[in-house]
Amino acid sequence: MTHPGARMLLVAATASGQGKTTITAALARGLVRQGQRVRVFKCGPDFIDPMLLERACGSKVHTLDLWMVGLEACRRRLAQAARDADVVLIEGVMGLYDGNPSAADLSRAFDIPVLAVIDASAMAQTAGAVVQGLRDYGPVQMAGVVANRVASDGHRQMVATSLRGIPLLASLPKQARTLPERHLGLVLPAEVDDIDVILDELADQLHLDTQAWQAIAPRLPDHAAPEQPIPPLLAGKTVAVARDAAFCFIYSANLDVLRQLGAQLAFFSPLADQPVPTGANAVWLPGGYPELHMAALSKAAHWRDSIRAAHAAGLPILAECGGMMAVAESITDKDGHCFTMPALLPGQVFMQQRLAGLGSQGMPTAAGEMRGHTFHYSHLDTGLAPVAHTVKHPSGAQGEAVYRLGSLTATYFHSFFASNPLATAGLFAKGTA
Template identity: 90%
Template sequence: MDAGARMLLVAATASGQGKTTITAALARGLVRQGQRVRVFKCGPDFIDPMLLERACGATVHTLDLWMVGLEACRRRLLDAARDADVVLIEGVMGLYDGNPSAADLSRAFDIPVLAVIDAGSMAQTAGAVVQGLRDYGPVQLAGVVANRVASEGHRQMVAASLRGIPLLATLPKQARPLPERHLGLVLPGEVDDIDAILDELADQLHLDSAAWQAIAPRLPEHIEPETPVPPLLAGKTVAVARDAAFCFIYPANLDVLRELGARVTFFSPLADEAVPIDADAVWLPGGYPELHMEALSRAARWQASIRAAHAGGLPILAECGGMMAVAESITDKQGRSFTMPALLPGRVFMQQRLAGLGSQGMPTASGEMRGHTFHYSRLDTAVEPAAHALKHPSGAQGEALYRLGSLTATYFHSFFPSNPLATAGLFTKGAA
């Protein structure tokens, strides 16, 4: 019989408290001890999972009660707990922020919370903050991690303030924090010494072994097998752009394409690689085209191939950064502008303030496709939208979706498992 795994949801009062740092340090440290660790990210996110995957050595999937769904989340957790010694879930924003929130996920699966407190500018007040986090919901609290602890005396003051709640771990102020930029952390592949940083964080994390051993391993309740996905893309090849400019890809999206029967291949526009000649459809996911505008504008083979694919009627899904990269041009915050392939008439402008954020659902002929949006750019275009997503949970108008011939373009990031039938339609000629 499966013994299960220690399961913890790592949460905090807000963003910026150190959830990702603590989760990564804990995962790396446990892996180095010979533990099998699986990590999940709560809520829509592409960047944190890449760092957490580097820390634990296993694919990091998304858990979200609305976008992913209750039963799909339960299935993911059960599979992980059967395969691992420890399952860590990094929360999103503050513990109670959002609808659904990380606290909702904790309660849905009876997973205890590990509260991260940025103790850099507090001491005894940590106890009040932690008790508020526990009691407001309430949630089951496994313990506390105090981040940015200055000294042993500081640690003792924080521990005494908790009134019996275990201080599970502490992490001192980091000399080398994880590097960030406008959409979040810098991608792990772009940080030369990322593994050294993760090892340093794991070394600096002081874990109370007695408090850790007190967390009992467990398994989520049994669930029924999922319904098989029909092979609607059998015999088709979907070419996916994947490089530093096109990197926002849910692993579950690739799984769904393969479950639909598609052969998935990858190519790099940034390396001026053409759309593969055997492609039956193309997916241009989001990423950082704004950081690579000049290289993309010079990539003549890539630009010619995507224009030819569009002219030839190949289904093309261009999401967020992918849409930016097929507009007429991208202009950065300094006013520099670079030309793109112009499949979508219109110009993209980077801006300082956030232009779109949150969960949304896109209506399709096969029902709602769930996903999210997160971008700092705007598209100026005269093209009339074919549809709009709806914001969750308000139902207000969300991101526009544009269709020009075989091109589907939008700032909306689709979560393919939420609607495999609609996914198949996106990559089927004439289906739109």
């Protein structure tokens, strides 16, 4: 019997801040509570939204990005999800046509219809013009619209009438409680005590037109080229991975690649003053929010001494963005408060109001380009000369500095390991970085 596939929608908007994550989470939670099997993806390089969406749907949320992840890898992910689930939701990034590649590019690459989220709080009939513009500019398939922050049934009806045949698939009233945010996006779900209550409230408030929903036909993406096997270049090695509220920007796919390379993973929490695990052969310090936990990290003597000892012993250490900040000499917050760090990397980190780096980039390695992205509100003041720079995509301009000091590789760049597993092995294999 032929598999019918899944209902597949790309949730997009005119810009950031319209409520894409809220709507995607509310829809996912509501469908899961109805007994539907839901898989959710995030378009573009984002760490925080997937954590919230995982909480909403109860399954892993992977990244889809035509450049960073690759066309065939995205196709494999989507095809597998459509076989495993009843519904596949993809949350877009920024506005529908923003970026290169954009969410619209992803929609067209896989023939996935768009569910447009409109912030209706300050408009009514104009919603129709906005939605038709979103549909026709590309063009893209338009499955329907979600009107966010509607004031009343009458307001919702005005929006619906303006759409001229495009279904108003759902609406959500103005929310008394919203998902909390901070400078790099949403607050981490684990830090919100009643996050599941908020998600359930959003699902309860989402008014779904069941007839319009049922009209969306399930489909199955085309078969993708088979994945190339990854040689077990890290077999017998243990990679220590820092993971806590200060080191939380971890693609699920990155952990998968390390395991496929044959590595054993040992997680530890610098924030809880846990040392680098005994027997580790390499250390990964991913990005996160060390700037929110500077006082605790500065007092974490076991963590500090163990990472210094790992560096002195020549263990390969990859420190990315927040991970790099946490092994500099110090971090100074926006109010001028300075906290000492382990000082593996000479230099001081300074937080700032203005965004210092954002966008897709590629890092040169001995095994070819590693793709990923950058996103930070701090700068490193160091006299150490970089060994290389990343390259911005698609402009080709110089990107982030890459520093190497002994066995330490440090940069603001976040690597997507699946873009180059051989380069990943080189970063964690002694003497081959």
